[in-house]
Amino acid sequence: MIGGLFIYNHKGEVLTSRVYRDDIGRNAVDAFRVNVIHARQQVRSPVTNIARTSFFHVKRSNIWLAVVTKQNVNAAMVFEFLYKMCDVMASYFGKISEENIKNNFVLIYELLDEILDFGYPQNSETGSLKTFITQQGIKGQHQTKEEQSQITSQVTGQIGWRREGIKYRRNELFLDVLESVNLLMSPQGQVLSAHVSGRVVMKSYLSGMPECKFGMNDKIIIDKAGKGGVTNEAGKSTSGKQSIAIDDCTFNQCVRLSKFDSERSISFIPPDGEYELMRYRTTKDIILPFRVIPLVREVGRTKLEVKVVIKSNFKPSLLAQKIEVRIPTPLNTSGVQVICMKGKAKYKASENAIVWKIKRMAGMKESQISAEIELLPTNDKKKWARPPISMNFEVPFAPSGLKVRYLKVFESKLNYSDHDVIKWVRYIGRSGIYETRC
């Protein structure tokens, strides 16, 4: 299991060190500093073995978090734990920075005592941790017996993510379908790989212990339902693509996985406030919101002509926002002249790229940029690697085609029904790694 956890600043000074196992000595702290943080060349793996001791590390801005162990631990668990630890810290005191860590070191020690016991991760739900560990010191001495046992039963219980007795005057929930669409396209416009990774994020303000059921246009469910009725074929032909094929999905721990496995229905008791209900991935029939057409011509040894056309490919009534096209330039660029029809374009020497920004663009439109790049003559034999042209944008629909069909809320003990809950649904598609080779 986990032998110890160290937090360092960028200089390699220890900010927090908690050792859980006897086989980890103080010299482990230095070993990591010397061999990883101060290593002469960039570290080439997030797992390092130094003299039979293994170190796992992640970096958050310039803070290093390292887990050390001498055993054959579950490596995936260690990283999941480190991410979780970061989330927990962030939810207590915001950004993980040297200052914040120093300011909250007592709190961090308390958390580390609670979250890890003898190197075994225990309870890491911020919701329940905050009921008895706070930044203003610990609650506990003034609680009643009932409150105490409520805390412990929540921490260890089946529904560790929600406490009893939550009340809202207005029962309300917000659903965000957030997708990032990833693309790798060849210069000739052939899709090399494309996938959407999506998340359903929910903010729930519901009283009591509501039971929720979430439905979407998952092909498997629709086909299943269709077998019973006759509407299936007709439905498909009238409104085109109705259901989507989801490659895989993962759920928040509140979702009953066995029920999903057997009936493919998503039912759960939601945590209070904001959380991620599910993640999913699709690769079929993705709507690619933009197409990038690059044209790069080398004119002699000292000049490069670049022309890039972007085409928006969605309903004309919708507007894409925050569009940014990043065209890499060679390292020996001496000057750039840019002409673009729309938006603003600038050559950023420090980033070796021309950045072209467009605030808004409607569907089924086209825009183009052309640039002349002057190069310094070099005797470097190596050719320029031509990094891909990347793109950022935001569109108000889900590129995977996912639609929320329903979200039903049942609370048997309290007197509100599904109809009384105010529900909001929003779709946002963003670019993930959206690249076109040139």
Place this chain on the structure above:
Amino acid sequence: MTDSKYFTTTKKGEIFELKAELNSDKKEKKKEAVKKVIASMTVGKDVSALFPDVVNCMQTDNLELKKLVYLYLMNYAKSQPDMAIMAVNTFVKDCEDANPLIRALAVRTMGCIRVDKITEYLCEPLRKCLKDEDPYVRKTAAVCVAKLHDINAQLVEDQGFLDTLKDLISDSNPMVVANAVAALSEIAESHPNSNLLDLNPQSINKLLTALNECTEWGQIFILDCLANYTPRDDRESQSICERVTPRLSHANSAVVLSAVKVLMKFMEMLPKDLDYYSTLLKKLAPPLVTLLSAEPELQYVALRNINLIVQKRPEILKHEMKVFFVKYNDPIYVKLEKLDIMIRLASQANIAQVLAELKEYATEVDVDFVRKAVRAIGRCAIKVEQSAERCVSTLLDLIQTKVNYVVQEAIVVIKDIFRKYPNKYESVIATLCENLDSLDEPEARAAMIWIVGEYAERIDNADELLESFLEGFHDESTQVQLQLLTAIVKLFLKKPTETQELVQQVLSLATQDSDNPDLRDRGYIYWRLLSTDPVAAKEVVLAEKPLISEETDLIEPTLLEELICHIGTLASVYHKPPSAFVEGSRGVMHKRLPARTGSGESTESPDVGAAGGSAPEAAPSIIPSQGDLLGDLLNLDMAPPTTSGPPPPSTGMQMGGMDLLGGGLDSLLGGDIGGSPAMGAGFGAAPAVMPASLNAPVGGGLGDLFDLGGVGMPMGAYIPPKIVWLPAMKAKGLEISGTFARRAGVIQMELILTNKAMSVMTDFAIQFNRNSFGLAPAGPLQVLTPLGPNQTIEVSLPLSTVGPVMKMDPLNNLQVAVKNNIDVFYFSCQYPISMLFVEDGKMERQVFLATWKDIPNDNESQFQIKDCHLNSDAASSKLQGSNIFTIAKRTVEGQDMLYMSIKLSNGIWVLAELRVQAGNPNYTISLKCRAPEVSQCVFQCYEAVLKN
């Protein structure tokens, strides 16, 4: 409120002030003081002097203060066991507190205090807590049993805690179950044969129920525990699989990977014709792909595991090639792993796509990645025959880029392609020859020379090409020298008339002017073969070579099976069994996959059928890594072993001398140099077979047969090339260049004096400043004749190590004064510390072990030696030439660990551990020495010796 102020107290008398504050009456002040103490502890200051004062603060109802004091106790109790006992009462009292959080805190902390006296008092409170009404206390107590077991195993057994722990598996609270499982699994690991976990269908059922209800971490503990169970038959196996499958949709990647581990293991037992079997296979792919959208560190863990899964069951991901395409912004460690998996998944169906990608990668920036991409193209050619032609043309395109390392890498892989498809792509040789001049890496030079030699009859100017290499013969690496020798002999056998002179030249270079016994031996063998029976020589040297096939680096099947049982863990990340990196008894148990059983017939013990069932369906064909195949011995070079005993046969000798081309292959290979895991796999021999047993008799016999004088002479010590120490500009026309050497136990400074002035120089004398190791001239500088204008003279000056000592910076700096009739000149130079390694530096094994343990870990330093292509035996023999003695060698799953000792002239011992991984050009070296400042210099010597 901010806490950062606690970090800023650095003034003197701090401890004293803290002491006062800790004893203050005001609660707030006390708390502040404890916080300061903890802050000092964090940054590594020793605040153990405050122990009694801090412990005094423990009696408080302020929970925050209490927690801080506990934290302090956990850190320092061990150093102050007698004082720690003061805390016991408070603990015992807290274990009875009304607040369950406090009860749990007390029992949790008590378990972390590793003081015998305290553990005695722990038993009673622990017993109560294990039966506490509150689940939070029970789950904490469960872990505490594991803590106590770690301190005093006997005590835990005597007190019957293990039984209580077993009872907790049936607890109503899922988190208690999960912690009990975790604790029991850990305890069971240190008692390999105990039946502690006693998994049976009933308890498994309980675990599976708890699995649905507990936290994500608890699910991991339970799944990891389930993976150790062996179902009785395929029906049970299937029902467990059915209940584990839903976990594949969990958001926590560790839960997913642990579920994959259980499924991969239990699948072994399912009959392949079962519908469920193929359903399960289909269900595994999507979650594995989803892991690749996690954060990069987790992606890395996932990819290392997928690499194993793909080798075990390629069918799972065979349609998912695209997801392994490298993204431009992936971290390098993700890129390299993806590339590896792409090659494993390459097949006729997707090869076009793969090649297009690989070609793209070959233009990227990161050198390692580009090299690997180029190599991957070659591997594709060998793996997918239909694509070979396309691969070759892609490689040729890449050669046209003229990027130096791309060209070299391409040539190395093309050589392999030639060996796989002889007489097919030789038309490209002309293009390769054009790049001859740009090759500066030994591997690429050797590959090119092999190609020229192998196809000498088709290359008109083969003799000229090879002759051009011959000019700098002695500067080449051994690999290239051996290859050049073989290539020229091949050329001679093919074109005897024109190349007689050339072959004589190379034979004399190899036999008379070389210090390398392997080169010399091979030279003699060829010489005798050629002079006694040219026909036989032709048969031997130009014999048909076995084709190479498939891949070089599949993991050996038994290791693969074990690693599959460790999916998700560090072992699967390192691709090494836990015993290779875990100390002590933990995790040394070798896990294996269960056997396939028919329904109904149950195997009594899982081990009985394991051997049969676990054998892979079709043993993958593997190219033994270089040096394992006899064909390689003549044509592809490896650096053969040299031991300190009787001169071992060079590999060439084994072949030429004993004619083993045919039958006796296996037996001989069993005794071959060992160490490479691929060998064990290819020939079914245990990789642990050590060379010594076989080498000795064979080596002895051959040594007699070929008693050719110099064979027994040890390899010469490494001598750095001469460099100019004193340029003529600075010394009124006197130029001095030189180096240091150790010959027959005497350190010598070898100087070349050149007179670049117009007048004659006489009356030379030399003096050293005081230096770190007391080096001093043992006699006068012997320049007997006057040095005329433009004359050069070589002098060697014996040195002693009994001069005055003064520590220099750098350590090996030497300041020298040289006088002649014109003036006195000063210069400074650095000597390789290897000059000071004495001949009796071989430590006894036992002494070594004891010394290694004795030297504190702080004195250990680690270094990396990059791009060294020797195998461990060659490295060892090379090092021995410079008085670095190998004392022991261990081979752990493909990684050779060499333990070495060095003694310096002033009696300092340096101990070293050199780790060499087959196929990995980067060595890791750990040095331990009582005078750690020499480590850096010693490391430089290693590097210099190994790379020359």
